[in-house]
Amino acid sequence: MIHFDNVGLRYGMGPEVLRDLTFDIPQRSFQFLTGPSGAGKTTLLRLLFLSLQPTRGFIRIFDRDIATIDPQELPLLRRRIGIVFQDFRLLDHLTTYENVALPLRVRGREESTYRTDVIELLKWVGLGERMNVLPPILSGGEKQRAAIARALIDQPEILLADEPTGNVDAPLARRLLRLFMELNKLGTAVVIATHDLSLMDQIDARRMILSHGRLDIYD
Template sequence: MLSFENVGLRYGVGPETLRDLTFQIAPRSFQFLTGPSGAGKTTLMRLIIMALKPTRGLINIFGRDAATLETDEIADARRRIGVVFQDFRLLDHLTVYENVALPLRVLGREEASYRSEVIELLKWVGLGERKHSLPTVLSGGEKQRASIARALISQPKLLLADEPTGNVDPTLARRILRLFVELHKSGTAVVIATHDLSLMDQYEAARRLVLADGRLHIFE
């Protein structure tokens, strides 16, 4: 699904921020991406979604060399990747239902073709009674679950989540992790960037990718 081969990233003329990254994310796999603050977890995720280009090395995504993709091909590849942002990035003037449905609207689908999908997904993340609410009245945990639903509505092959439990209490963090595990078991590859060791300890079947000093260490 995705592979990095000797990838390095340098900003300007300074030292490499990330160097010699070589790893694979297999279909239907689950991994935690961790490391100290400033280690480059978010930067690595931006490389995966092609928001950044590496200084050197090869990134292969869905069987294609990312460096060879045209603009429309990059957009198509991104549609197969769901992203849960740490700051939610919900649109305050849209309801929860409208926020979650937005990726499908952008694709040009008629509401009649996706309404039931959105409603069922909102029920799955525990927001069935909040579909008409605006983000401004939601709790942090509800915003996070709405962000997760929006990332999932397009049925991505790969889901990236950047500190998805950083703004919620431990009980809700466990619930959110269970959502990701269920998604993984249904066939989606999952990468969760987190510094929460207690969260990772709750799913020991996951592989751990540890960033430190610009390098990646893998623990199966």
């Protein structure tokens, strides 16, 4: 699905913040991306989401060399990737339902074609009774689940999650992890960036450890 070959990234004339990254994200795989704060986990997720371009090396995604992709094609490729940002990025003037449905509205779909799917997904993440509530009223954990539902509504082939359990308590973190595992069983490749070792210890999954700009992988 995704292949990195000797990828490096620097900002301006500064030193490389990521260097010599060579790895694959296989179809239907599940992996944790971990490492100390400031190691570059979010930056690597941005490369995976095609919102950053490497300064050297080679990246293929969905059998496409990103160096040769027309910029106008990038939004279409990104629709195949779901992402959960650390700061949620919910729109405060839209209800939970409207936030989750937004990617489908942007694509021009009629509400009648997706309303049932959005409601079912909100029930699945435990927000069935909060679908008409605005984000400022939601708790941190509810906002997190709304952001996850929004990332899932378009049935992505890959899900990227940046510290998805960072703002919730341990029981809810376990619940969210089970949600990601169920999604993976349905065929979505999952990459979870986290520093929570207790979370990673709950399942046998690949670990990608980023430190000083370099990546070590333990299957």
